[in-house]
Amino acid sequence: MKTTMDATGFEATATAEERALARALEACKLPAMPVGTIEGIERRVRARRMRVLRAMWMSAVAVAAAVALVAGAWRMRSPTVAEDAAFAEAEAEWLSPYDAEFEELETTLLAFEALDFGSDATAFPSL
Amino acid sequence: MDTNPEKENTADLADWQAYHRRGEREALVRLVERYRRPLFGYLLRLAGDAGTAEDWFQETWARALARPRSFVRPPMAPWLFRIAHNLAMDSFRRSRREVPLAQTAEGEVTVADAGTLAPDRLVASRELGERIAAAVAELPGAQRETFSLRMDGRLAFREIADIQGCPLGTVLARMQYALAKLRAALAADYSDWKEMR
Numbered sequence: 001m002k003t004t005m006d007a008t009g010f011e012a013t014a015t016a017e018e019r020a021l022a023r024a025l026e027a028c029k030l031p032a033m034p035v036g037t038i039e040g041i042e043r044r045v046r047a048r049r050m051r052v053l054r055a056m057w058m059s060a061v062a063v064a065a066a067v068a069l070v071a072g073a074w075r076m077r078s079p080t081v082a083e084d085a086a087f088a089e090a091e092a093e094w095l096s097p098y099d100a101e102f103e104e105l106e107t108t109l110l111a112f113e114a115l116d117f118g119s120d121a122t123a124f125p126s127l
Numbered sequence: 128m129d130t131n132p133e134k135e136n137t138a139d140l141a142d143w144q145a146y147h148r149r150g151e152r153e154a155l156v157r158l159v160e161r162y163r164r165p166l167f168g169y170l171l172r173l174a175g176d177a178g179t180a181e182d183w184f185q186e187t188w189a190r191a192l193a194r195p196r197s198f199v200r201p202p203m204a205p206w207l208f209r210i211a212h213n214l215a216m217d218s219f220r221r222s223r224r225e226v227p228l229a230q231t232a233e234g235e236v237t238v239a240d241a242g243t244l245a246p247d248r249l250v251a252s253r254e255l256g257e258r259i260a261a262a263v264a265e266l267p268g269a270q271r272e273t274f275s276l277r278m279d280g281r282l283a284f285r286e287i288a289d290i291q292g293c294p295l296g297t298v299l300a301r302m303q304y305a306l307a308k309l310r311a312a313l314a315a316d317y318s319d320w321k322e323m324r
Contacts, residue, residue: 010281017306021259022278025168028256031177033163037185038156044189052193 135161136201143203147195159188165204166211168279172263172271173215183218187211205286208276212290255316262312266305273301
C-alpha cells in the first residue's frame, strides 16, 4: 500500500531498485491485525484521558490546599491597626443591645463598692 | 488501494475529523487499517517480534488520538511515524536494549556489482519478500530503521531525517549502506535478475 506523501516523497524520488524492493516487501505477508486492536487502541486512549483528568484533579486539590494554607496563615498573623479599629467597631455594634444591662450592672457594682463591710466577711450581704 | 497522495491526504483528514468531531468509530477503523501495513511493518522490523510490534502499534495510535491537536495538516504518515519512532526509542531506553539510532558505525560493506533491480523485471514473490525481510533484519539498527521508513513508510529522505533527528546526508548514507548490504546478502536474487536481463 502507499501511504500519504507529498511531491517530494517516495514516489517522486525512489530509484528503480527501491521500487522493486518495496514491491517485493509488499508481497511479504505480515501478521493479520488481531480482532481486538481497535478496542485496545480505544481502551488505551480512555486510560490516557483518565490519567490526564486525574492529574488535573490532583492539581486542583493541590491548589485548593495551598490557598487554604495561605488563608490560614493570613488569619494567624498579627492584626493591623485598621483591622483592630474595624474589630472594635464591629464589637461595639454586636454588644450595643446589651448596653442597658451593662449600665445597670455597673451601677450595682459601684453601689457595692461604696459599702464598707470592714473586716467582717460574715457581714457581706447576700445577693 | 488508492495511490493518489492527494486523495489519501484528503481521506486521512476526513477520517481524522470524523472520528474526533463526530465520534465515528468506522473512521478510526479506516485510518488504522490504512496504516496497518506500513506502520506495523516498520514497528515489526524495529521490535523483531509481532507481540511487541502490536503493543507499540496500539500505543502509537493511542498517543496520536489522545493529542488530536498535534496533527496539524496532512500528510499524516511522517507525524505518525515520528510518534512510533519516539515510542520505540523510549522503550529501547527503558529496557536497555539496543537503541537503533545509537549505532553510528556503518562498517565496511561489500558492494555487490549486481547493478540495480528493474521494477518491470522483478517478480515480487512472497518468497523473495521474505528473503529480503530476513536480510533487512540483519542490518544494523539505524540502517534497518532508515530502510523501513523508506520502504514501509514510503517517506521522503527529508522526512526520515526529521524523524531520526539527523542530517539528510546521514540518512542518505545509511540507506546506501543498507542497500549495499542487501545487494551482497541477496546476490543470488540480483544475479538471477541480471541473467533475465
